[in-house]
Amino acid sequence: MNEIIQIQGNVKYQIHVDPSLWIFDDRRFEMSERFPGVDGLGMEFGPFLKNAEPAEDATRLVIHQRGGGRVILPLEQVYTSVLQFARAGKPIRPDGPALLYLADGSNRNRPVDSIEKMEVV
Numbered sequence: 001m002n003e004i005i006q007i008q009g010n011v012k013y014q015i016h017v018d019p020s021l022w023i024f025d026d027r028r029f030e031m032s033e034r035f036p037g038v039d040g041l042g043m044e045f046g047p048f049l050k051n052a053e054p055a056e057d058a059t060r061l062v063i064h065q066r067g068g069g070r071v072i073l074p075l076e077q078v079y080t081s082v083l084q085f086a087r088a089g090k091p092i093r094p095d096g097p098a099l100l101y102l103a104d105g106s107n108r109n110r111p112v113d114s115i116e117k118m119e120v121v
Contacts, residue, residue: 003097009119012053019085019098040087046079065114
């Protein structure tokens with residue numbers, strides 16, 4: 001399983017995100033602070049997406065999953081999303097390297113998993 005998530009597509013900079021390093025990042029937080037009943041650690045996804053600098057005409061994010069699945073979300077919604085990178089103090093496996101939760105919690109029982117790469121379109 002690849003631990004790196006690529007952010008590519010209609011962006012100025014294609015970047016690689018390594019959730020296994022976030023345990024050392026001061027921006028991490030307990031998932032239960034945002035999503036009651038969800039255990040683990042998370043990071044806001046917005047800063048990583050901003051670093052890639054999506055083009056002005058970009059409107060969506062296509063999340064490519066292992067096994068060929070795709071999830072398409074409005075870019076504005078993804079800026080406020082959260083990536084869970086650890087559960088019980090360990091990396092997310094086998095459905096990781098991270099799980100994507102929408103800020104409104106609407107997918108808290110079924111976060112986007114098996115993320116391989118993210119394509120801004």
